[in-house]
Structure formats: C-alpha cells, structure tokens
Amino acid sequence: xxxxxxxxxxxxxxxxxxxxxxxxxxxxxxxxxxxxxxxxxxxxxxxxxxxxxxxxxxxxxxxxxxxxxxxxxxxxxxxxxxxxxxxxxxxxxxxxxxxxxxxxxxxxxxxxxxxx
Amino acid sequence: xxxxxxxxxxxxxxxxxxxxxxxxxxxxxxxxxxxxxxxxxxxxxxxxxxxxxxxxxxxxxxxxxxxxxxxxxxxxxxxxxxxxxxxxxxxxxxxxxxxxxxxxxxxxxxxxxxxx
DNA sequence: ACCGTACTACGACGGCTATCGTACGAGTCG
DNA sequence: CGACTCGTACGATAGCCGTCGTAGTACGGT
Numbered sequence: 001x002x003x004x005x006x007x008x009x010x011x012x013x014x015x016x017x018x019x020x021x022x023x024x025x026x027x028x029x030x031x032x033x034x035x036x037x038x039x040x041x042x043x044x045x046x047x048x049x050x051x052x053x054x055x056x057x058x059x060x061x062x063x064x065x066x067x068x069x070x071x072x073x074x075x076x077x078x079x080x081x082x083x084x085x086x087x088x089x090x091x092x093x094x095x096x097x098x099x100x101x102x103x104x105x106x107x108x109x110x111x112x113x114x115x116x
Numbered sequence: 117x118x119x120x121x122x123x124x125x126x127x128x129x130x131x132x133x134x135x136x137x138x139x140x141x142x143x144x145x146x147x148x149x150x151x152x153x154x155x156x157x158x159x160x161x162x163x164x165x166x167x168x169x170x171x172x173x174x175x176x177x178x179x180x181x182x183x184x185x186x187x188x189x190x191x192x193x194x195x196x197x198x199x200x201x202x203x204x205x206x207x208x209x210x211x212x213x214x215x216x217x218x219x220x221x222x223x224x225x226x227x228x229x230x231x232x
Numbered sequence: 233a234c235c236g237t238a239c240t241a242c243g244a245c246g247g248c249t250a251t252c253g254t255a256c257g258a259g260t261c262g
Numbered sequence: 263c264g265a266c267t268c269g270t271a272c273g274a275t276a277g278c279c280g281t282c283g284t285a286g287t288a289c290g291g292t
Contacts, residue, residue, distance in 0.1 A: 009288085021226045022145050025219075029141035030280080050238065060281055062240060067279095081238045081289045096222035098214065103141075106212035110137045125258080146250080166268065176251055178270065183249095197259045197268045 011069060011076050011083075016091045019072035024092070027071035028103060032056060033064050037073060038107050040087045041100075048082040125194045127185060132207045135188035140208070143187035144219060148172060149180050153189060154223050156203045157216075164198040 028034050032054055040047060054061055065085065068074040075086045092100045144150050148170055156163060170177055181201065184190040191202045208216045 017229070021222050022147055022150070025141045026145035029138050029145055031138055032280090034138070048238085056280085057282055058239075059241090059283075063280075065239095078239095078288090083239065096218065096225065099218040099222050102212065102215040102218040106137050106215050109212065113133070148250090164268085172250085173252055174269075175253075175271090179250070181269095194258090194269095199269065 009078055011078075013069060013075060014072045016072075016095065019091060019095055021096065023071040024073055024096075024099075027067050027073050030064065030067075032060075033068055033073075034103075034107050036064065036068065036085075037087065038104060038111075040074065040085060041089075041104050046077075046084045046086040048079075048084055050082070127192050127194075129185060129191060130188045132188075132211065135207060135211055137212065139187040140189055140212075140215075143183050143189050146180065146183075148176075149184055149189075150219075150223055152180065152184065152201075153203065154220060154227075156190065156201060157205075157220050162193075162200045162202040164195075164200055166198070 028037065035054070036052055039052060049061060049065055052061070054064075056064070065074070065076065065083075068085075069076050072088060072091065075088050077084050077086075087100075089100060144153065151170070152168055155168060165177060165181055168177070170180075172180070181190070181192065181199075184201075185192050188204060188207065191204050193200050193202075203216075205216060
C-alpha cells in the first residue's frame with residue numbers, strides 16, 4: 001500500500017535561478033563543507049553521505065549537507081537508505097563561470113600550504 | 117615633521133600567508149561587503165570609507181570594513197581623518213589565482229540578473 | 233518478523249554576527 | 263579656541279550557526 005502521507009523522500013532544491021552567490025559563498029566558508037565539495041569534485045561522481053570521513057558527528061554532517069543542498073551547491077537524491085550527493089557543476093558554471101574551479105584550486109593550494 | 121612613534125593610527129592586517137580562504141569567503145558572503153569590494157574593484161583606486169553609499173549605519177559600516185581588513189581582502193590606511201581602502205589584489209591573486217576575478221564576475225552577473 | 237544501516241528531527245547550548253545608537257577621539261579649517 | 267567631519271569604541275539586542283546527543287523513521291537483508 002502506498003503511504004497516504006507526503007513522506008519527505010524528495011528533497012527540496014533551489015532551481016538554478018534561485019541560487020544566490022551569497023549563499024554559495026556562505027556554504028563554502030565552512031571548512032567542513034569546503035572539504036565535502038573538494039572530495040566530491042575529485043571523485044567526479046555521486047557519493048553517499050557516509051563515504052565522507054568528517055571530524056564531526058552524524059547530526060552535524062546531516063546539517064552540513066543540508067546547507068550545501070539548500071544553497072544549490074549539491075544535489076541530493078535518495079537511493080535506498082543511502083542519500084547520494086552530486087555537485088551541481090552545470091548550474092554553478094552557468095551562473096558563475098569559472099568560480100567553482102577557482103574555489104577548488106584555491107582550496108587545494110591552501111591545503112598544500114597547510115601541509116608544510 | 118615625521119612622527120617618531122608608531123602611533124595607534126596603524127591598523128593590524130594579516131600578512132599574506134595568514135590569509136585564510138574560509139575567512140575570505142565568509143567576508144564576501146555578506147552582500148554589503150561584496151558590494152564594497154565590487155565598487156573598490158571597479159574604481160581601481162583607493163577610496164575612503166565615506167565614498168560608499170551603503171544601506172547601513174555608520175557603526176555597521178565600520179564593522180564591515182574591519183571584517184574585510186581582518187580577512188585580508190582590503191588594506192586600510194589613515195590619511196588625515198579619512199581612512200583609505202584598497203583591494204589587496206596582489207596578495208589574493210598570488211594566493212588564490214583567478215578567484216577574485218571569478219568572484220567579481222559572479223557578483224556582476226548576479227547583479228544583472230537581479231536588475232531584470 | 234527481526235535487525236542493522238543510513239539518515240533525520242528535535243531540542244539544547246554556546247558562540248558568533250549584523251545591526252543600531254550614543255558617546256568619544258583625531259584631524260582640519262576658520 | 264571652536265566647530266565640523268570622519269571614523270571608533272562600547273554596549274545592547276536579536277538572530278543565526280555549528281555542534282552535540284537522543285530518539286526516531288525508512289529501507290534492505292536474513
């Protein structure tokens with residue numbers, strides 16, 4: 001039987017035109033979230049939340065993924081029990097050409113500096 | 117006559133290697149501050165604080181300029197009663213190549229979209 | 233039916249932030 | 263000196279944010 005209730009198995013995303021630069025920058029101004037995005041970009045694939053080894057609790061992880069989704073940086077889809085995450089590269093590149101790549105490069109450079 | 121003492125009129129800035137990507141992104145995630153930076157980039161010059169027409173009080177303006185300075189985005193120097201602000205383009209470009217331009221372009225694009 | 237895994241919802245807590253007004257200091261010009 | 267401009271400091275306030283733990287739901291396998 002199909003559940004009558006509107007089970008929130010579908011996650012709300014901003015459309016492309018609803019994505020705001022401020023929100024994207026705010027989302028990426030947290031190191032944990034920037035790390036998620038970097039790993040996602042490196043993987044060039046869709047990853048489940050649990051594939052990330054983050055220095056925070058599970059609740060906090062959920063929170064960070066939601067911020068990334070609501071700001072339009074990632075797309076999330078349920079696949080069984082897992083929630084798969086993908087970078088919204090097309091939308092971001094269309095809206096802010098070159099920005100994502102510059103951010104990823106910047107994060108990588110800073111990571112290299114910190115490792116010294 | 118040249119002042120002998122390092123007067124308290126000198127403002128603390130982060131050195132180039134102290135500039136953090138997170139801090140820069142956080143600084144730019146506020147619309148008022150992004151606007152300041154955009155105007156500064158357009159002017160390609162050093163501007164006094166009062167040259168900006170911002171939708172906030174004077175206290176708040178001071179606050180925003182301090183955030184920009186402490187994050188390493190702008191440089192501030194007293195010149196008489198005025199405080200002159202300059203974009204730290206060299207440092208930012210050296211640390212995060214292409215990032216500043218991508219951000220400025222993104223802000224301009226979004227501004228154009230909003231104007232419709 | 234049961235259990236384990238994956239993620240969420242909720243409430244709490246401490247800290248930061250954007251905002252303001254008022255009062256003040258520093259410099260310039262008459 | 264006095265008046266004026268530019269910017270600061272301080273205190274207050276309201277709201278958001280990152281963090282957590284606990285309790286709970288959804289799904290898949292045994």
